[in-house]
Amino acid sequence: MTPVQVSPSFFISSQIAPEDVTALAEQGFVALINNRPDGEAPDQPDSMDIEAAARAAGLAYLHAPMCGAEISLADVERIHDLTEQATGKVLGFCRSGARSMLGWALARSEDLPADELIALARGAGHDLSQWRSVFDARYAAHG
Numbered sequence: 001m002t003p004v005q006v007s008p009s010f011f012i013s014s015q016i017a018p019e020d021v022t023a024l025a026e027q028g029f030v031a032l033i034n035n036r037p038d039g040e041a042p043d044q045p046d047s048m049d050i051e052a053a054a055r056a057a058g059l060a061y062l063h064a065p066m067c068g069a070e071i072s073l074a075d076v077e078r079i080h081d082l083t084e085q086a087t088g089k090v091l092g093f094c095r096s097g098a099r100s101m102l103g104w105a106l107a108r109s110e111d112l113p114a115d116e117l118i119a120l121a122r123g124a125g126h127d128l129s130q131w132r133s134v135f136d137a138r139y140a141a142h143g
Contacts, residue, residue: 003027003091006124010083010090010104012097017045018053030088031060033079035099037067044095060086066099071106080107101126109135110142 001020003011015036016024024032032054038047047063054061062082064075083090083104092100105117105128112120114135121128128135 001093003029004097004124006101006104006120009086009088010092012100012104012124013091013093014096015044016050016091016093018049021050021053021057021059024091025057025059028089029059029091031062031082031086031090033082033090033092033100033103034061034063035066035071035092035094035103037065040095064103066094066103069099069102071099071103076103076106079103080110083107097124098126102128102131105131105135106138109138111139113139 001013001016003013005011011029016032021032032050034047034050036044036047051061051063060082062078064071064079066075079092092104094100101121101124105121109117114132117135118128118132
């Protein structure tokens with residue numbers, strides 16, 4: 001698990017384990033966003049175990065699971081609020097980082113134009129160009 005920087009304060013990664021949390025805190029992360037549903041794979045750690053490790057290390061924790069590209073608007077808002085309020089680096093994680101990239105982009109799409117979101121995602125190794133119309137609509141409604 002190597003965090004990939006998306007913005008000055010947001011990073012994505014593949015699945016983390018509870019034993020990774022202390023090192024993440026030492027690297028300056030202040031919050032974790034888990035976008036992976038529990039039970040997706042037999043070898044993945046349970047969200048409650050990662051949350052317990054995060055709380056013990058003093059990190060904020062949000063479980064906002066995404067199945068494929070499905071995410072609730074409530075979770076998009078919670079991701080937005082957490083990333084806005086964080087006083088340091090935030091790590092979003094899932095199996096590959098792709099869902100975390102999308103969740104963050106949706107959360108930021110009210111504030112950032114589609115071109116910028118797509119470029120940031122591309123820089124982190126993900127193609128979100130198929131989401132342009134969604135980003136454009138959210139930005140137009142709020143930007």
